[in-house]
Amino acid sequence: NAGVTQTPKFRVLKTGQSMTLLCAQDMNHEYMYWYRQDPGMGLRLIHYSVGEGTTAKGEVPDGYNVSRLKKQNFLLGLESAAPSQTSVYFCASRTSRTGELFFGEGSRLTVL
Amino acid sequence: TQLLEQSPQFLSIQEGENLTVYCNSSSVFSSLQWYRQEPGEGPVLLVTVVTGGEVKKLKRLTFQFGDARKDSSLHITAAQPGDTGLYLCAGGYSGYALNFGKGTSLLVTP
Structure with missing residues (x-):
């Protein structure tokens, strides 16, 4: 079982470049989330989606955009990468508002 | 944004010792979950609690x-x-977002 798959797993960008992180889940979950994890900061919510075609802002949305065109996919875009966006990004999904979050393995992004 | 405060931030103990970590908020939770994360991996759920006063046990782990x-x-x-x-x-909380605390890093040495 694949669960939640994130691509790419590693990426190095230069300041100002753009990129998209892809999250795919095969569990038919309604809710999907993007978090970033920095040392000493825990997990901070960037954006989330409660269903196909819907997205909402989390705690730290600035500099990121998202799309949920298909139920199984949740894309996170960086329009103009900045060094402050160097982080490990985690995608997660769950089937209900109080259900277990299933996480991907993370995508490590470095912006030079 | 609702803040969750976790303490302690770091804990280093020897095998066989007991420990307690805490999670506090100024807001009322509709539900609370505990996860454990190992290096290079995503967090994995340990438990979900939803009822005030609830106590759950998972082998040697007790959640309150x-x-x-x-x-x-x-x-x-x-x-x-x-x-x-x-x-x-x-x-x-009342919406669909799930906010995390900063975590407690635990090291247990033999």
Whole structure:
């Protein structure tokens, strides 16, 4: 079982470049989330989606955009990468508002 | 944004010792979850609590949810090296977002 798959797993960008992180889940979950994890900061919510075609802002949305065109996919875009966006990004999904979050393995992004 | 405060931030103990970590918020949770994360991996759910005063046990781990649903604790009895990891609490409120605390990094040495 694949669960939640994130691509790419590693990426190095230069300041100002753009990129998209892809999250795919095969569990038919309604809710999907993007978090970033920095040392000493825990997990901070960037954006989330409660269903196909819907997205909402989390705690730290600035500099990121998202799309949920298909139920199984949740894309996170960086329009103009900045060094402050160097982080490990985690995608997660769950089937209900109080259900277990299933996480991907993370995508490590470095912006030079 | 609702804040979840976890304490302590770091904990280093020897095998066989007991420990307790705490998760507190100024807001009432609709539900609270505890996750454990190992290096290079995503967090994995340990438990979900939803009822004030609820106590759940998972082998040597005991989870308690405060009566007012604003705080929770995780107690580990006779810690083992395999318990080493980052323990994260996550609170659900009235919406769909799930906010995490900064975590407690636990190291258990033989």
